[in-house]
Amino acid sequence: MNMLAYIFRRLLQTIPVMLVVAVFIFLMLRLTPSDPAAIIAGDNATAEQVAQIRSQLGLDQPMLQQFVIWIGKVLHGDFGESFFFKKTVAELIGERIEPTLSLAFFTIVIAVLVAVPLGVLAAHRQGSWVDRLVMGFSVLGFSVPTFVVGYLLIYVFAVWLNWLPVQGYQHISDGIWGWAQRLILPALTLSVIYIALIARMTRASVLEVLSEDYIRTARAKGQIERRVLFRHALRNAAVPIVTVIGLGIALLIGGVVVTESLYTIPGLGRLTVDAVLARDYPTIQAVILLFSFTYVMINLAVDLTYTLLDPRIRY
């Protein structure tokens, strides 16, 4: 019951957070020196044509009135229609969600599968060349920008070795093989920074746990090292690692923007870039709200996961 009350309380807390985000993004867009009507009208348009389009879009209304109309619609689940695409924003987001979820899923799976064993290994061989190699890679992973990693991987695996496509996305319904094939390079590109982040945190947490008495006891009982590492050390080091993974998933939201643009993946990241460049207010507002909501929900999920990993934690 306590847990349910906690979840309910946390969900209630999202309402003011989302409201602040809504006000902030609305004001930021309106106060930026830009004019979607001028962009839509094109270079040859006269001032009258631009004014007419501005009026059609409702951008000539007072800002407060625009906000009230928008927030009223949002509360009814209507995010409006894109200024450019003649499609509802919900429809646009619906089309773009699969590629982004696919990319995020691939990325996090690669990151966890690679980073956690690397971190445990580095902790186990603390001070050895393996440790230095993992930590060196970690520093490199943090330091090299995503687009550089992307270009490097494209050059090696797509242009030079010709193993994988340069760009594009195939929907899962059109074949799982083509879908996976087109996600490998983007997911690898995006996962580098998370591998670095998670590996470092895993190493630090496991190192701390390895000095505990119960690890010495387990070893004294004659348990094999792999069991000591993964059953006793990793499990007890899991809370900070899960926190970092959770944060990583949330940070992926930003990462997909660059990666999707680089690999021409028609996901939410590219939609955000296109919408920002075109000053497509309804789309930008909806996508930012969606990203914020996802961020809040991931944080909640991470908090709840703690109780599963550590029975001592109660809400």
Next chain:
Amino acid sequence: MGGIRRAVFAALCAAGLSFATAPAMAGTTLKAVMHSDVKILDPIWTTAYIVRNFGYMIYDTLLAQDEKGDIKPQMVDKYEVSADGKTYTFTLREGLVWHDGNPVTSEDCAASIKRWGARDAMGQKMMSFVEAITPVDAKTFTIKLKEPTGLVLLGLSKPSSNVPFMMPKRVAETDPYKQIEDLTGSGPFVFVKDEWKPGDKTVFVKFDKYKPRSEPASGLAGGKVAHLDRVEWLAISDQQQAVNALQKGEIDMIEQPSHDLLDVLKKDPDITILNIPQLKAQYVFRPNWLQKPFDNPKIRQALWYAFNQEDFLMATIGSEDYIKECKALFICDTPFGSLAGTDGILTSNVKKAQELLKEAGYDGTPVVLMHSTDLKALTNLAPVAKSLMEKAGFKVDMQSMDWQTLVARRAKKDPPNAGGWHAFMTSWVTADVMNPVSAAYVNSSCDKASFGWPCDEKMEKLRDEFAREPDPAKQKAIAEAVQLRNIEMTQLIPLGEYLQPVALRKNVTGFLAAPAPVFWNLEKK
């Protein structure tokens, strides 16, 4: 551990081998990366070039200009002009049908001309001469004028935005200020709306019932024979990635490859680079006549002596293969291109510029120069202008911003210290600036003129004379007078011309030399 390492290595090798890319799709699907993504679909509602290109895929035009710029019938079988020059009679070709199978009628064309005439600047000018557009029978209609003008043929064959595309009557009757939703055309390709994913791809398929003219294709005229079964425009925003994809054969064409990547493409034996003269563009400097110091014609004139074209062209395009110094207002090597009155200007004659500024009493008011930073073709223009203007004695406040911010800001008439501006630079494609009526920045009708708002009665008189004049030889003389007036008053300053090549895979042939990229006549072997 050794076992784990071996297993990982083996798995990676296996993955690498098994993920080898499948061969490119066979058949006649052509994949192209255009200069922009298709977001809006109404080519009368917006002047954006990508929507114009979209229009050429699915719509047809009554008249069209061939490779030399000569006006030829397209949907029209024949046309006649009455002896007094006040009545044009057009007869449509037999066998023209819309994508929904219905025949194209004269009523459809009359409604389409009216909608275009309500939106397009040249169309509006033409319509000011029109008394009535009347369907005579299903295939014939007349345009009756209040007085003779050369604009009917020039307007109906206008090659660039807004192009007078023909639409079914039910579509053409849409309010010109609302976007159309029914995309039924009669052009050689059909838009596949179900597969349209903005930000991803735009798909067209061949229209089997299209009846091309019998003449060979030339420019935008002649037989529009579609050899491709399907055309996909892919939205690849990263130029390097587009080049990678072209080299790998994942795509077949890049409409506007970045100039700095052309050397990479040139070295690839599987790629053809085409330089199409009709796709030339012109850089221009646009002063704001409303704001001091550019409200003073003499101060504006100093700019002609401060600038030289070579510096701008080399800083932006960077290769002599793709640039042309040309001081003509209406583009060199086109019917109204002329060098009249250009001796001595655009040579960075700093001394002369300084003298003019002194005579004009320039008080050192800083010129707010808007600098677009995100469009590669424009980024280096403003820094060059700033440097040349400062040498001439101007004080320059260069303000950097992205292009869309510039687009919004240039519409403001406020003083520069209240969000307005003094000058910016942009480029125009040849097709838009080939005569005094279509060139938007020559329009000097004060408040009704384009951003910069030049106000010059004499220039407007010349433009009206051009519009009234049906004789091309006399039109040329008027166009020269317009050029001389522009040098005197400085509505705009041409900063040189550059070629925008097209990159194609070697197996793609038949790209037409036209002022807009078109996909009929293209073959993929």
